[in-house]
Amino acid sequence: MKTMPINERNQLNFSGGPGVLPESVLHQVQESIHAVPEVGLSILGISHRSDWFASVVAELRSNIRHLLGLPENYHVLFLQGGATQQFSMVPMSLMAGSARPAEYVHTGYWSGKALPEARLEGPVRVVWSGESSGFSRLPRDEELSLSPDAPYLHYVSNETVEGLQFRRVLGRDDVPRVCDMSSDFLSAPGEFDRFSVIYAHAQKNIGPSGVTVVVLKDEILKDAPTTMPGFLDYRKQIEADSIFNTPPVFAIYVVLLVTRWLRDEIGGLAAMDRINTRKADALYQALDSSDGFYRARVAREDRSKMNVAFTLPSKDLERSFLASAGEAGFSGLGGHRSVGGIRASLYNGLQLSAVERLAGFMEDFRARNRSLRAA
Numbered sequence: 001m002k003t004m005p006i007n008e009r010n011q012l013n014f015s016g017g018p019g020v021l022p023e024s025v026l027h028q029v030q031e032s033i034h035a036v037p038e039v040g041l042s043i044l045g046i047s048h049r050s051d052w053f054a055s056v057v058a059e060l061r062s063n064i065r066h067l068l069g070l071p072e073n074y075h076v077l078f079l080q081g082g083a084t085q086q087f088s089m090v091p092m093s094l095m096a097g098s099a100r101p102a103e104y105v106h107t108g109y110w111s112g113k114a115l116p117e118a119r120l121e122g123p124v125r126v127v128w129s130g131e132s133s134g135f136s137r138l139p140r141d142e143e144l145s146l147s148p149d150a151p152y153l154h155y156v157s158n159e160t161v162e163g164l165q166f167r168r169v170l171g172r173d174d175v176p177r178v179c180d181m182s183s184d185f186l187s188a189p190g191e192f193d194r195f196s197v198i199y200a201h202a203q204k205n206i207g208p209s210g211v212t213v214v215v216l217k218d219e220i221l222k223d224a225p226t227t228m229p230g231f232l233d234y235r236k237q238i239e240a241d242s243i244f245n246t247p248p249v250f251a252i253y254v255v256l257l258v259t260r261w262l263r264d265e266i267g268g269l270a271a272m273d274r275i276n277t278r279k280a281d282a283l284y285q286a287l288d289s290s291d292g293f294y295r296a297r298v299a300r301e302d303r304s305k306m307n308v309a310f311t312l313p314s315k316d317l318e319r320s321f322l323a324s325a326g327e328a329g330f331s332g333l334g335g336h337r338s339v340g341g342i343r344a345s346l347y348n349g350l351q352l353s354a355v356e357r358l359a360g361f362m363e364d365f366r367a368r369n370r371s372l373r374a375a
């Protein structure tokens with residue numbers, strides 16, 4: 001069958017999410033809408049009870065295990081409800097029986113969204129908050145006073161809205177770590193076996209919306225209550241092999257294609273990280289060499305490689321920047337509605353050449369508008 005031509009007029013996608021996916025994956029997805037080659041049926045109409053779909057789930061689980069280097073005592077689940085549902089499922093399962101508060105690090109918009117959901121389930125202690133400093137930096141270790149008997153520590157590895165990213169694993173080894181990695185999952189290697197729970201929806205970095213990957217250390221569930229709705233009970237989901245009810249077959253298949261791309265075309269997470277680092281360097285370099293015209297939102301040492309958030313000298317210039325960028329073919333650059341400004345998201349699927357083109361556009365825009373700086 002014919003595949004779509006890569007249209008010269010297609011926009012370059014810097015969206016914060018759902019994010020850009022690799023071109024070669026999109027070609028395979030296009031073909032699969034018509035018919036998955038090895039099945040002869042459209043991906044939109046294949047039974048989740050088929051042997052083929054069971055093999056998709058098995059291969060995806062194995063690809064994620066390999067990419068993350070997970071030992072045998074971890075489960076890998078594919079759930080619905082987005083990262084938001086994990087804001088509740090985590091405390092529902094892990095707070096049980098603990099009189100001590102769960103500990104949360106409040107570094108930005110998304111870690112803040114997890115707080116009220118956790119408080120519905122039990123006591124919560126915020127061990128650090130960046131709110132008073134406008135979420136412009138991350139905490140240093142000595143600023144975190146962590147208790148040895150908390151049921152768990154929760155944090156967000158990459159704050160998607162503000163553009164803050166941890167370069168280290170937080171917390172104590174004797175307290176289970178829970179991490180929302182939605183916006184930097186599979187972007188770089190890491191010490192993933194130091195976490196008890198990792199969750200990441202697909203739609204930022206690894207697929208379309210509809211599926212959330214949850215990685216769980218087996219022992220973490222030993223005290224979980226048995227009275228939860230089955231859908232929200234990790235144990236029931238594990239028993240059902242992520243097919244507790246009809247799963248998002250399409251989304252799971254696309255994530256499988258993305259993990260194959262990471263493995264076979266990119267060459268694994270270390271290679272992915274090298275590319276992501278070059279992309280981020282190219283853009284931060286454009287900010288840093290702009291003589292203060294473009295200003296990064298956050299402290300240099302906490303800058304995210306996934307989401308580059310910055311401002312211009314005035315709101316008017318920001319509006320004009322977004323309008324010209326749109327005309328020039330750069331899509332999705334508006335900052336999150338909660339903070340405004342500009343945000344360029346550089347997810348795995350975005351090519352270095354796209355970032356270089358954006359950096360070139362930014363230099364031109366600055367040259368054209370330099371005189372308006374003080375306005």
Ligand SMILES: *Cc1c(COP(=O)(O)O)cnc(C)c1O
Binds near residue numbers: 084085158160
């Ligand atoms: C986008 C985002 C969320 C929200 O995820 P949903 O799937 O829409 O519930 C949560 N956490 C982080 C870090 C995000 O970037």
